Amino acid sequence: MKSLILAYIDLNMKEDLLNDPVFSMAAGQFDRVADFLKLDDRVRERCKWPKRIITVSLPVTMDDGRTEVFFGYRVQHHLSRGPVKGGLRFHPKVKLGEVAALAMWMNWKCALMGLPYGGGKGGIACNPLEMSMGEQERLTRRFAQEIAPFIGPEIDVMAPDVGTTAQHMAWILDTYSTREGRFVPEIVTGKPVVLQGSEGRTQATGHGVAFLATRALNKLGILVEGATAIVQGFGNVGSHTVETMDSYGMKIRGVSDISGAVWNEQGLDVAALKAHLAKTGGVAGFGGGEMIDPDEMLLQECDVLVPAAFERVITGEIAAKLRCKILAEAANGPTTQSADAIIEERDDIFLIPDILCNAGGVTVSYFEWVQNLQRFSWTKAEVLAKLETKLNEAFENLLFFCAEHKCSHRLGALATGIDTVAKVKKTRGLFP
Ligand code: GLU
Numbered sequence: 001m002k003s004l005i006l007a008y009i010d011l012n013m014k015e016d017l018l019n020d021p022v023f024s025m026a027a028g029q030f031d032r033v034a035d036f037l038k039l040d041d042r043v044r045e046r047c048k049w050p051k052r053i054i055t056v057s058l059p060v061t062m063d064d065g066r067t068e069v070f071f072g073y074r075v076q077h078h079l080s081r082g083p084v085k086g087g088l089r090f091h092p093k094v095k096l097g098e099v100a101a102l103a104m105w106m107n108w109k110c111a112l113m114g115l116p117y118g119g120g121k122g123g124i125a126c127n128p129l130e131m132s133m134g135e136q137e138r139l140t141r142r143f144a145q146e147i148a149p150f151i152g153p154e155i156d157v158m159a160p161d162v163g164t165t166a167q168h169m170a171w172i173l174d175t176y177s178t179r180e181g182r183f184v185p186e187i188v189t190g191k192p193v194v195l196q197g198s199e200g201r202t203q204a205t206g207h208g209v210a211f212l213a214t215r216a217l218n219k220l221g222i223l224v225e226g227a228t229a230i231v232q233g234f235g236n237v238g239s240h241t242v243e244t245m246d247s248y249g250m251k252i253r254g255v256s257d258i259s260g261a262v263w264n265e266q267g268l269d270v271a272a273l274k275a276h277l278a279k280t281g282g283v284a285g286f287g288g289g290e291m292i293d294p295d296e297m298l299l300q301e302c303d304v305l306v307p308a309a310f311e312r313v314i315t316g317e318i319a320a321k322l323r324c325k326i327l328a329e330a331a332n333g334p335t336t337q338s339a340d341a342i343i344e345e346r347d348d349i350f351l352i353p354d355i356l357c358n359a360g361g362v363t364v365s366y367f368e369w370v371q372n373l374q375r376f377s378w379t380k381a382e383v384l385a386k387l388e389t390k391l392n393e394a395f396e397n398l399l400f401f402c403a404e405h406k407c408s409h410r411l412g413a414l415a416t417g418i419d420t421v422a423k424v425k426k427t428r429g430l431f432p
Helices: 002-019 021-037 041-048 096-112 133-150 166-180 201-220 236-247 270-280 294-298 316-321 337-346 360-373 380-405 409-428
Strands: 052-061 067-076 084-091 118-125 156-160 228-232 251-257 260-263 290-292 302-307 324-328 350-352
Touching: 002 021, 002 096, 021 041, 021 096, 021 337, 021 409, 041 409, 052 096, 052 133, 067 096, 067 133, 084 096, 084 166, 084 360, 096 118, 096 360, 096 409, 118 133, 118 156, 133 166, 156 166, 156 360, 201 236, 201 302, 201 324, 201 350, 201 360, 201 380, 228 236, 228 294, 236 251, 236 270, 236 302, 251 294, 260 294, 290 294, 316 337, 350 409, 360 380, 380 409
Parallel strands: 084 118, 084 156, 228 251, 228 302, 302 324, 324 350
Antiparallel strands: 052 067, 067 118, 251 260, 260 290
């Protein structure tokens, strides 16, 4: 009877997850790669489903005196290779299935980069743009308090993601440290440097995206200086990608954010755009270019197209019309499976898949954690040099793997990550 009930619950959970479009995309990618790797069915199942799914309700006193209850999630996909690692997202559209998909991708990303972590992701359905800092602080602290029994420097280490910053990590660090009765900087990464955050962490993801774009340009025989780019999204990742590309002498033709898209065929003045953003909060109305339709922007000609916003923005319809030479996936899961199939068939776009392209963030998070555990600190130059070495190694390994197996970059990257996790699970065995 007991096992029947468990099987029933299990089936519902699988169905619920698969009903989410983002999870079903991640699971579809996994299935394809598992077939490619001819994964043993037993290991396959263990790799596919998340180990722990935690949902907490979060009552928060709002500034007007009301109590509002938010829902927060943390999905720990697997703990077989070390603590889980991944960001915490604040966004009104956060759903459990999406968080589970993002946790799954974090696994393959950490394994691909050779980091001793499993994948995790957290999210709270809320709109930080409409909340005061006080409300955000109370929400973050309440989440840290509720989730505290399930996290720890050797269990689950959070970091910023969409809608959260170093300040949110500082509040988690403080709440957790207060509970423990000691300062525990290694509980989160991406925290402020003054709290033993790592130099270079804030720009790490964007720096990695720009660096890998130059590696791809190099492979295609295109000069970096003067190469053109379009960037969708101007948050932490998009803005640092743009800044780093600008510092390499690349021309940024178009940038978009929620306020709209700004275009200048000759290249945008990045410093002026940043100053405009600091003043107005969005790219809209920037004098150094013309406003264009954000969807149209994706279809313009360029050397490097960087989706740096959300999942599933490059659909099959868009993929067929892309005019970029390199697609550098700074966001997690920006390309749908039908778009992937089209890109593979077209064979004229050099894809830098998300789990490699945006791995700069979690790689420097790993450096931060290691520095914290050793109570040591590296300079920004040291951090970025180590980051570039690691990214370059993963990039070259991927190209080698794909050439050897005659497969796409997406398949190669996922296969490398999934195979690493599968081997660990198989070698550890199944208990009991
Ligand atoms: N949120 C980032 C990602 O999706 C960073 C995660 C981390 O540093 O742990 O990769």
